Amino acid sequence: MIIITGGAYQGKKDYVEKTYNISKCQMLNGKECSTEDLIQTKCVYNFHFFIKRDSDIFNTAKRLVSENPDIIIITDEIGSGIIPLDKNERIWRENTGKICCYLVRYAETVVRLNCGLPLILKNVGKEIKK
C-alpha cells in the first residue's frame, strides 16, 4: 500500500502519475466511487471524501488492507484547522485522521506533498503487520 497525503492542490496526483506510471484517468475518484470499485482499484484520489461518504469506513479500511493491499491512496490532510462546529464535520475530520493512522501502519510507503515537493515519511520494503 502506498499513501500520498498533503494539503489540497499540492501536486499529489501529478506525483503519482510520474512516480508510479498511472495516468489520471485510471485513478478512481473517492467522491463518487462505490466500495466495491475501491476494493478493486489500483489508485484512488479524494480518499478523504470517500471516508465522509462511507458509514462503514472502519470495516472498509480493514478490507482494503486484506483485499487490496497494493492500492495507492491519495488523500488530503484535513485535520490542521479549527475544530468544526458541525458534528458531522467533526466526525469526518477525526475519522480521516484515525483511518489514515490505521492504513499508514500497513503501508510500505507514505509520502507527503507540499508545493509539489515530496517528503518521504515512510519507505520499507515489506508491509508492517501489527
Place this chain on the structure above:
Amino acid sequence: MFILVTGGSKCRKSAIAESLFNNFRYRKFYIATMMPYGDDAEKTIKRHHKMRMGKGFETIEKYTDVNNINIPEKCGVLLECIGNLCANEMFNDMCNNILKNPIEKITENIKYISQKSELFVAVTNEVGSDGTEYSPETMEYIKNLGKINCNLTSIADVVIECIYGIPVFIKGDVKLC
C-alpha cells in the same frame, strides 16, 4: 529537555508524546488543560485517561496559569495541550471577557515549566491550515496559537510533527522508544 509535539487532529500526537516518557524513571506529572465540558471533551478526556492508565502519570487539571503548579525537582511533565490552554486563557476569564494577548503569558509559563522539569513534553495543535475565514475572535485565536507555537519551537530542544502516526523531526532529534 523540552520537546514540543505538534500535528493535526487524530494524528497520534498524544501517543507519541507519552512514549517519550517510556524510559523516564522519575516522578511524572500530566497537566491536563482541557475543560471537561461538553460530550466531545468528556470523550477525549476519557480516551486520554485510558491511554495513560498504568503509565504512572500523576494528573493535574489546570486550565489556566500553568505556572502555578508546584513541580518538585527532577520530575517529568507532559502538558496537553497548548491549544486548549490558549483558548482557556483567551476566552474563559469571566471578569475580563477576553485576554487580549496570551502570547507572552503562555510563552513565559511554558518556559517556566521547562526550566523546572527534567523532561518536559508539551503537545500543541496546528490550527492554521484549513483556509477558512472565521469570526474575529477565532482568527485572533489562530494568530495567537501560531505565534505561541513559533515562540515555543525557539525554546524547545526538539520539535516533532506527527503525520498519521509518523513522527517527523522538524527541530533536533531524540530517540523514540
